[in-house]
Amino acid sequence: MILLDHVDKVYQTGHGPTQVLTDVNLQVMRGERLAIIGGNGAGKSTLIRIISGIEQPTRGVVDCRMRISWPLAFSGAFQGTLTGVDNVRFICRIYGQDWREALEFVEDFSQLGKYLKEPIKTYSSGMRARLAFAISMMIEFDCYLLDEVFAVGDARFQARCQEELFGKRGDRAFIIVSHDARFLFDHCERGSVLRSGVLTHYPSLVEAQESHDEYMRSGT
Amino acid sequence: MADELPPSLPRSFRRSLAIQTRVIWALILRELLTRYGRHNLGLFWLYVEPMMFTIGVTILWYAIGANHGSNLPIMAFALTGYSTILLWRNMPNRVVMAVSSNLALMYHRNVRVIDLFASRLLLEFISISSSFFFLTILFWFTGYMDPPEDLLELCGAWLMTAWFGASLALFLGAVGEKSELVEKLWHPLAYILFPLSGAAFIADAIPPGTREKMLLIPMVHCTEMVREAFFGSKIVAHYSVGYLLSWNLSLTIIGLAIERQLSREIIPE
Numbered sequence: 001m002i003l004l005d006h007v008d009k010v011y012q013t014g015h016g017p018t019q020v021l022t023d024v025n026l027q028v029m030r031g032e033r034l035a036i037i038g039g040n041g042a043g044k045s046t047l048i049r050i051i052s053g054i055e056q057p058t059r060g061v062v063d064c065r066m067r068i069s070w071p072l073a074f075s076g077a078f079q080g081t082l083t084g085v086d087n088v089r090f091i092c093r094i095y096g097q098d099w100r101e102a103l104e105f106v107e108d109f110s111q112l113g114k115y116l117k118e119p120i121k122t123y124s125s126g127m128r129a130r131l132a133f134a135i136s137m138m139i140e141f142d143c144y145l146l147d148e149v150f151a152v153g154d155a156r157f158q159a160r161c162q163e164e165l166f167g168k169r170g171d172r173a174f175i176i177v178s179h180d181a182r183f184l185f186d187h188c189e190r191g192s193v194l195r196s197g198v199l200t201h202y203p204s205l206v207e208a209q210e211s212h213d214e215y216m217r218s219g220t
Numbered sequence: 221m222a223d224e225l226p227p228s229l230p231r232s233f234r235r236s237l238a239i240q241t242r243v244i245w246a247l248i249l250r251e252l253l254t255r256y257g258r259h260n261l262g263l264f265w266l267y268v269e270p271m272m273f274t275i276g277v278t279i280l281w282y283a284i285g286a287n288h289g290s291n292l293p294i295m296a297f298a299l300t301g302y303s304t305i306l307l308w309r310n311m312p313n314r315v316v317m318a319v320s321s322n323l324a325l326m327y328h329r330n331v332r333v334i335d336l337f338a339s340r341l342l343l344e345f346i347s348i349s350s351s352f353f354f355l356t357i358l359f360w361f362t363g364y365m366d367p368p369e370d371l372l373e374l375c376g377a378w379l380m381t382a383w384f385g386a387s388l389a390l391f392l393g394a395v396g397e398k399s400e401l402v403e404k405l406w407h408p409l410a411y412i413l414f415p416l417s418g419a420a421f422i423a424d425a426i427p428p429g430t431r432e433k434m435l436l437i438p439m440v441h442c443t444e445m446v447r448e449a450f451f452g453s454k455i456v457a458h459y460s461v462g463y464l465l466s467w468n469l470s471l472t473i474i475g476l477a478i479e480r481q482l483s484r485e486i487i488p489e
Binding site for chain 1: 238239242243245246249250253254324325326327328329330331483484485486487488
């Protein structure tokens, strides 16, 4: 279970404090699939980062009782000067997983071959994306956080990613941020809408999406 | 899943310790790899790097016959002085700005600021200590100096100095993330403290009035302790364990408090 209780997030910026999240309450149970909908700058990514534990709330409590992934993305989470293999080892060590087994999976999934022994900074963006996704899949989590993750890669790669994530890991919880309504309808049961840092829950994804569309049309 | 938490039980201390140990270990291995790579001497640089500094300074002082106000052998004098400098100077150097250049690592929830500091400080301690140890043996066997007179005292003095270096690093590293001024000021300060730290003189050779003022500098106590352990029967050392201890404790506590606050504010890439 993931529980967010009265969470506020305030950033100190050059022009004073900016409140990004206001009194966010959220509960996600094991195996649940939640979509988070919101316009640009509504605070979606900040919310995901707070759930993942890489940022701390300014006020309020985050209580996690399951293994939560880092926000899956096709970049980040690794070190450019190190090789693909070294990155795999480092991340495995952090999460206490056997790296030999993980490396086999990464080799198989990323299909990077000998490039895995080259520094990541020499990779093309497509190669990076393949490695990043493989690395995200080598550690097993109970809940996966997806932040606009399927925006990159060709159709075949996307299909493989989706099979790995939603097929093989169909029993896990997911929290998904996306502007792609179809993607959300394919994978989520429930939806919550974020408007200027305030999170509102809806009984179904359809209602959440309708409410969001109406809000966007009203132009406020 | 192996690490699954039992429902409604708080994180146990043992589990947290296990996570922190493996994170620090992973960071140490990664740091070795990024700093020294797999080329030429590789890991061996860990010992060679501080050794080159010490040997260089020692030879320089030997060559110019530096006047240090005592009749101690110059090689031994330089080795003890410069090695203690390395502890309190290099530890902060490794940690200041370490967070901002490693923000990508914080993308993993188990990697915290304190782990980053701990791994670098541990590595620096191992590096400087082993170089000090090796050079002591080398100078002893080649007849340039006598072995330390009191080994136990040397261990105590060395650990106190390492603690001072680590707590200073923790403090500067944490404050340095909040203000870039720290990095700008620390380097000239470390440079100025070099001759004042007791490495280039023994406190006994200084007139009592000035000596008392010099002893306000905590580094002088470190050097004096290490020197007493080496040549206790030949010199009169001036230091106070209590004074150094209060510096160590204050820097540690304030450093940890700022680090705690910092880790709540940090924004990884």
